Amino acid sequence: MEDNRIYWIWMQQVFGAGSIKPRRILERYGGSREFCEAGRESWLQDGLFTSAELERLSRGTLDKAQAQLALAERLGQSVICPDQPEFPVLLREIPALPCAIYYKGELPPPDALCIAMVGTRKATRDGMDAAGQLSFDLARKGVVIVSGGALGIDSASHIGALRAGGRTLCVLGCGLDYKYLMQNASLRETIAQNGAVLSEFPPGTSPSRKTFPIRNRLISGLCAGTVVVEAPEKSGALITASTALEQGRDVFAVPGTILNPEARGVNRMIRDGAKPALCAEDILEEYPGCTLEPVKTKAGLAIEIPEPPSQSGRSSVKTLAHEKTPVSVQAPGMSVHEEESAVSAGDQTVPDPKMLSPDAGSLYAVLEREPRHISELSHGAGLPLNRALSAMTELELGGWARSFSGRRFSR
Numbered sequence: 001m002e003d004n005r006i007y008w009i010w011m012q013q014v015f016g017a018g019s020i021k022p023r024r025i026l027e028r029y030g031g032s033r034e035f036c037e038a039g040r041e042s043w044l045q046d047g048l049f050t051s052a053e054l055e056r057l058s059r060g061t062l063d064k065a066q067a068q069l070a071l072a073e074r075l076g077q078s079v080i081c082p083d084q085p086e087f088p089v090l091l092r093e094i095p096a097l098p099c100a101i102y103y104k105g106e107l108p109p110p111d112a113l114c115i116a117m118v119g120t121r122k123a124t125r126d127g128m129d130a131a132g133q134l135s136f137d138l139a140r141k142g143v144v145i146v147s148g149g150a151l152g153i154d155s156a157s158h159i160g161a162l163r164a165g166g167r168t169l170c171v172l173g174c175g176l177d178y179k180y181l182m183q184n185a186s187l188r189e190t191i192a193q194n195g196a197v198l199s200e201f202p203p204g205t206s207p208s209r210k211t212f213p214i215r216n217r218l219i220s221g222l223c224a225g226t227v228v229v230e231a232p233e234k235s236g237a238l239i240t241a242s243t244a245l246e247q248g249r250d251v252f253a254v255p256g257t258i259l260n261p262e263a264r265g266v267n268r269m270i271r272d273g274a275k276p277a278l279c280a281e282d283i284l285e286e287y288p289g290c291t292l293e294p295v296k297t298k299a300g301l302a303i304e305i306p307e308p309p310s311q312s313g314r315s316s317v318k319t320l321a322h323e324k325t326p327v328s329v330q331a332p333g334m335s336v337h338e339e340e341s342a343v344s345a346g347d348q349t350v351p352d353p354k355m356l357s358p359d360a361g362s363l364y365a366v367l368e369r370e371p372r373h374i375s376e377l378s379h380g381a382g383l384p385l386n387r388a389l390s391a392m393t394e395l396e397l398g399g400w401a402r403s404f405s406g407r408r409f410s411r
Contacts, residue, residue, distance in 0.1 A: 003069070005100065007032035008081035009202075010065040012099035014056045017200045018214035023097045024048060031083060032099070036062070071203050075177050077102045086110060094221040094247050098200045102176055105196030108167055113290045114144040115283060116219050116244070118237040119153025119229040120262050123308045127153060127230035127262065130254050132160035132305045134227065137280035139166025142292035144195070146171065146222050148215065149184060153229050153237070156305045158191055165300035167195040169222065173215035175205035179357050180394070190301065206390040216240040217247070224287060225250035227277050231265035238265050241274075250286055252277035359383055359391035364400060364411075371408035 011032050015021045022032075028046065029035040043049055043057060072079050080101050082092050089110045091098065108114065117135055119127060135145045135157040145161035147154040149170040161168035170191045174180050176199050188197050200218060201211060219240055220226050226244040228251070231237040241251045253274040256263025270276050277283055356364065359381075366380035378388030392409055395401035402410050 004031075004033055004083060005069060005079055005081045006062050006065045007036050008083075008099040009068055009079070010036060010060055010062055012202070013065060013068070014060045015053065015099075017098065017211075018096050018217070020096050021048070021053070022099050023095055026082070026097065032081075068202055072102055075203055077104055077176055077203065079103075080107070088114075088222055090114070090224065090249075091218065091221050094217065096217060098218065100202075101198055101200060102202060103196045103198035104176060105192035105194075105198075107196050107198075108144045108169070112144050113142070113287055113292060114146050114169070114223040116146045116223040116226040116240070117153065117157035117229060118147060118219065118226060118231075118240050119266075120231050120235055120237060121150050121152035121154075122232075122262060123152040123156065123230050124260060124262060125308060126260075127254075127256070128156040128305050128308055131156040131229040132163070134229070134254070134277065134280060134283075135160030135168075136164040136166075138283065139164035139168070140295050141280060141284060142166070142294050143280075143284075144169060146219055148173070148219055149181065149188060149191075149197070151181075151184065152308065155184065155187060157229075158187060159303045159305050162190060162194055162303055163300045165295045165297045169195050170197045171215055171219050171222070172197065172199040172207075173201070173212040174207035175199060175201050175203045177203045178206055180207055182356075187303075190303070194301070207393050208390060209393065212236070213239065217243050220244035220249055221247055223249060224290075225252060225283060227252040227254065227283065228266050228269060228274075229254040230256060230260070230262045231269075232262050233264045233268065235265050238269070241269065250275070252283055254278075357391065357394060359387050360394040363388055363391040364395055367395070367401060367409065367411045369411055371402075371404045371410040374407045374409060377409060 011022055011025065025035045029038060040058060043054060049057065069079055080087050080103070081099065082097060086107060087110060088107065115138055117131055119131060131153045139145055139161035145157055145166065145168040147157045147170065149172055158168045158170060168191055170188055172180060176197060191197055200214065205211065216236065216239060220243045226241055226249060228237050228241050244251050251274050253266040253269040254277050255270055256266060258267065275282065362381040362383060363377060366377055374388060374392065375385065378385050381388060383391065392401060396403060400411065404410070
């Protein structure tokens with residue numbers, strides 16, 4: 001029996017991640033296989049596709065899709081598509097339906113209550129403690145915590161769920177095999193053992209400014225509600241919250257002091273009607289019909305929430321659970337919720353070469369304190385422009401590069 005996933009991957013290769021066309025195709029044709037078998041004449045008559053899409057449909061082959069599936073499986077990745085019963089129920093409902101999800105670990109039951117926790121990378125101590133505590137309390141109740149794997153609020157949220165002995169999902173904006181944000185590599189490994197690390201992007205996909213907004217709709221799409229913990233007025237977390245509203249999902253905000261610039265975005269959300277989340281019960285009371293299975297073990301993983309970059313040297317982390325198995329998580333460098341990719345001014349650490357891809361290492365070697373244009377940097381590093389841009393994204397995500405107007409970059 002032919003694997004239906006091949007047809008979904010074929011559609012993903014044709015239309016790319018984040019496209020609304022798969023949803024329309026599903027509504028008109030009933031499935032990916034039916035669409036493929038309808039053929040070019042039907043596609044032309046349909047009037048749904050651009051000339052470029054029709055050209056890609058004609059060039060795309062099931063052999064290429066089969067090869068991509070085989071590669072993912074050789075890399076230890078599982079692949080799930082919308083017509084499989086294990087596919088997350090809420091994710092199946094979003095307008096830009098993902099054709100395939102690549103993951104490592106174990107996905108929760110399709111009807112599990114998932115809550116997204118998002119916020120700034122430049123979190124304060126209070127913000128990280130709030131994210132960790134909320135995630136801990138929700139996870140103990142049986143809620144699956146979903147976030148994006150960045151440092152700051154994302155990391156605190158994942159760690160809070162792990163300390164509770166609960167499950168968490170980390171949604172990436174690149175292929176699972178890409179060496180992304182290696183400071184958090186050990187955390188991602190731990191998540192894969194206590195939930196899943198997943199992506200819509202196939203193996204080999206590098207992160208970019210385009211991939212993360214596409215990723216954000218999955219974070220909100222997987223979840224019944226999205227909680228924003230610390231977000232300035234211009235923040236990728238606010239974009240995720242806006243996407244959640246467009247998807248018909250609930251949005252919550254953790255209030256912060258008016259003296260904290262990192263809380264201005266969430267405070268405005270509350271002013272504009274978002275529900276304040278002061279404790280886990282404020283969130284759970286919105287889902288009275290959900291059947292939850294509370295965590296029965298007394299101890300979760302003994303992982304510390306690291307000090308935020310701006311607060312290093314200040315108070316130590318709160319203890320959220322009894323310790324059991326020590327897990328090492330490195331202290332954060334500067335990461336991003338992607339749309340916040342410009343790194344703030346200040347001292348920067350020199351990256352460990354082991355944390356960088358070869359291209360990123362070559363590009364970092366030619367970066368200087370004075371901003372230089374990307375074309376000059378790519379020439380100096382001996383890299384084609386497209387590879388230099390991907391490598392620069394990696395450096396920005398790790399906090400080792402700053403971006404300026406006019407495609408200029410510096411250390």
